[in-house]
Amino acid sequence: MKLEKIPVEKISTPTPTATTTTTAEDTHLDDIIIRIGQFGRYQICLYILLCLPIVCNAFYSISYIFTASSVDHRCNISQCDNLESTYYTSASFLNFTIPQEKGMGTASAWDQCSHFAFAKTIISLQNESECLAQNFNRRHRVPCEEGYxxxxxxxTIASEFGIFCSDRWQLSMVGTVNNIGQFVGIPLGGYLADRYGRKTILVVAGVLSAFAGLARSHAPNYYSFLCLEFLDMAVGSTLFPTAFLMAIELVGPKHRVVAATVISLTYGLAEAGLGYLASYIRDWRILLRVLYTPALLHLLFICLLPESVRWLLSQSQETDAKNTLRKAARVNRKSLPEQHLSELMRSNRQLVAQSAASGGHYTVQQIFHALGWRIAQCCFVWFIHTLLALGLSLNSNSLSGGNKFENFSITGFMQIPGIIFGTILMHRLGRRWALTSLMSSCGIFLLMVMAFEEDYPLIASCLYFLAKMNSTGSFMVLYFFTSEIFPTNCRNSLLSFCSMVGRFGSMLAPQTPLLPLPPFTL
Incomplete structure (x- = not known):
């Protein structure tokens, strides 16, 4: 597609099947980055700092799977239970008062929302207890009427706010509201990052997200919790896309794929760590405080984190851009002749002067006129990926073997080989074919899960994790692909826009556990 007014810049090494047009600015800047070190000490320090927003975003975007999860419960049987009774009380009367449901494989559990109807048929002259098998009709089930x-x-909020059975949709709604917050926050954060800088948005979003999360840990009821969940994502969901772009914008062409891979691996490890952390901290209020307090460290970015050189150049802030490049050269122990900086500034001024948009910013009409079809394709693919990736994580608690904490952590760890595999395919096959092959194989694995889940639950679980692995690899390719096909001045905005549209898929994903389908079916 021919772009008449907006140059499509290169932000990665081209593959054999992908061609990319570069601008003079990118060419000169890449030459300077190669000279001062494509991935030296300066970039490593930058990556260590950017681990904070990446880990925080990994925690916050899916912590609701533990804070708003259902807990084991059963009907309170007033004829048998007493003040000392617990969920794990003796099973002697549970065998004839509460039906059992068959789980995956051979496992079974007490029905959580119904019990056998009480119908006293024996009247003892000695006022015998009503808790007798003969007094419960096994052919007639009734919903819980005496509490749980x-x-x-x-x-979790389920046990604290009394959300059970017919109200379970309220738990799924937390995940949907979380993604509605991302739907609002990601494009807004992307626009603000392009307008006011990556560094500024990382600091503001990180601190505001910390306040919202800590406030949510004190929520007195369900609806205040829900509002704060939305607010948290509305202000903090831009952390990952902004940190991702900032991380790869000052890495040399030779190392950009590896750099993106490291970022994605950090995200996967953070999700796996969240599962283990939640298994030890099983009080949702304490868990939120542990997760959100470190986000206040974003304040240190004011002094420690440099602004993106590419953004500084797009804003004609040449002095700051030159200072950042000089510092990078000094930390990497490389020389940087002033002549090279002068040439970069000269080419940048020409690029800014040629821009059709005033102030260095393109209008919405210009963007969609030049990139409309490309944006539409990206949005569709993002929708499919977010629905599948999040749906697989949320439904992992239905897997046989292990508990929901272990299963969730495994899905996190499976992202690591998925990311590495996706990177290899991206190098071997190119972006398009890597994306296609990974998503196709993911769909095949899920169809096989449906075929094996009844008779071979262990095989089904392995196939499920393989589907998660391929889904993650495909998502990594998609994220990298999207970030390299848009111009610098609107790159963060368009990446955020595609991600925003993809949030429609992640809004639907939390509702999938409510579907009257087999546990693995998405």
Missing amino acids: QVSQDER
């Missing part, structure tokens, strides 16, 4: 006995192993 709840497992004390875990404390």
